[in-house]
Amino acid sequence: MLDAARKLLHLREVSRRAAWRLHDRVRSGLLVDARDYYVAFSQAAESARRSILLLGWQFDSDVELVRGDDLPTGADAADYRLLAMLDRLCRQRESLEVRILAWNHSVVFAFEREMLQELVFSIATCKRFHFRFDDTVRLPGACHQKVAIVDGRLAFTGSADLCQERWDESRHLARNPRRRARGALYKPFHEVQVALAGAPARSLVDHFVDRWHHATGELLDAEALVLPEPAANPRISVTLPMPETTIALSRTVPDDGVNEPAQEIRNLYVDAIASADRLVYVETQYLTSAAVRDALVRRMTDASRPQLDILVVLPQKPERFKEELTVGLSQAQIIGGLAAIARATGHGFGVYNVAADDAGAADGETFVYIHSKVMIIDDRFLTVGSANLTNRSMSIDSEINVTFTSHHGNAFVERAIRRARLRLMTEHLGVRAAPGLVSSEPGLVARLHHAIDDGKVRLCRHVQASDVRGSIAKAVQEFAGDYFDPAHDGLFDPIEPSG
Secondary structure, three states: OHHHHHHOOOHHHOOOOOOOEEEEEEEEEEEEOHHHHHHHHHHHHHOOOOEEEEEEOOEOOOOEOOOHHHOOOOOOHHHHEHHHHHHHHHHHOOOOEEEEEEEOOOHHHHHHOOOOHHHHHHHOOOOOEEEEEEOOOOOOOOEOOEEEEEOOOEEEEEOOOEOOOOOOOOOOEOOOOOOEEOOEEOOOEEOEEEEEEOHHHHHHHHHHHHHHHHHHOOOOOHHHHOOOOOOOOOOOOOOEEEEEEEEEEEEEEOOOOOOOOEEHHHHHHHHHHHHOOOEEEEEOOOEOOHHHHHHHHHHHOOOOOOOOEEEEEOOOOOOOHHHHHHHHHHHHHHHHHHHHHHHHHOOEEEEEEEEOEOOOOOOOOOEOEEOOOEEEEOOOEEEEEOOOEOHHHHHOOEEEEEEEEOHHHOHHHHHHHHHHHHHHHHHHHOOOOOHHHHOOOOOHHHHHHHHHHOOOOOEEEOOOOOOOOOHHHHHHHHHHHHHHOOOOOOOOOOOOOOO
């Protein structure tokens, strides 16, 4: 198992167990936080000639993609709202086709979504603008991917939806007048997205065409959606460029009665954790995955392996009451169990929240809502995508992740992955950290705890909510968790914890 897992760090040797498609010599970049992603997507969209394809969990017609100083000179922010911009481009270019496939959300989200959305996106747009809902994922699952593709030449995927209450800058001010949705300020949000040029974008066109056909019955011509060679890829700004390297695309495909189920992302996470020699760094909205828990337990209880530093960055609390009901209890149990094993085995285990920059804050501390989905192993493996570390992201939701590794010890890629981790950690710390503090050398968790105790960083230790609950409340929570975040749905064999 260990030898197989270590091969994961060389993507050319990844089996179909953990990857859908592999692509060599890919040009790519990371986009940290939605401000950078929205600007890059807008730059790419402005260059579109053949197609703009959007697939995802949520879209809002009126989300402002470009704000403040990022607006072109003399531009009106209203022209850079999602629907207005896409419709303008579609009308200006007779060869351009725009297609949006959005999850037809369950009633649970009814009050959080734009009303009459299909009508809003369709009534005033040109005939080459197509909006459809996808209701083919069986409840309680969801179409959770966040994919945007321009001309089949450039694609974006990761954690960020093109919707309200996602835009933020990396400073994450407690109060930022630009962080406003429909007239109201909202909390700081943290996202990570990947930009992919060339062949991976073409693969994502295939993926979009499959999803569109499955959802609508209409079979699109994939080639007609791709701008042919020798057209140049659009130029965009990225937070961190990545060196040319091999990347893997991995999916979760739920059992919908038509498509073959896939658990590639689950296998990717499990194998990556097994391969870890010194460091596991995670950003996730939730931590409830039994598979990830068991992989961490197996790794920590393997006395033949070096001790790890395991860092998990989470929201300070679930976003809404329904998330507290569905994940709160199981997340608290998993964190408590992993912390106990780490103490018994000597591994470093730290779970953290991020306080906002308090410039202009009202009374009380504001926390950054962690919406990113990132795992970094030993500064040699990086995966970014839509999948949280939840049971549902491993089985009943549709998801997609992009993975980079330092293929055969590629020093350029390893430096880029390390740079990505340092960039993320520095953002969360809120200071330009001394190299020794964020080094991957042993003792990272202990060093961070000392820095937190000194009160000089924005990173905070995650405080577990009290588990003292009434029997009825606990029963309701466990039932909701079993339904919305099932640890085992009968499709895949569960991993048994060792030790």
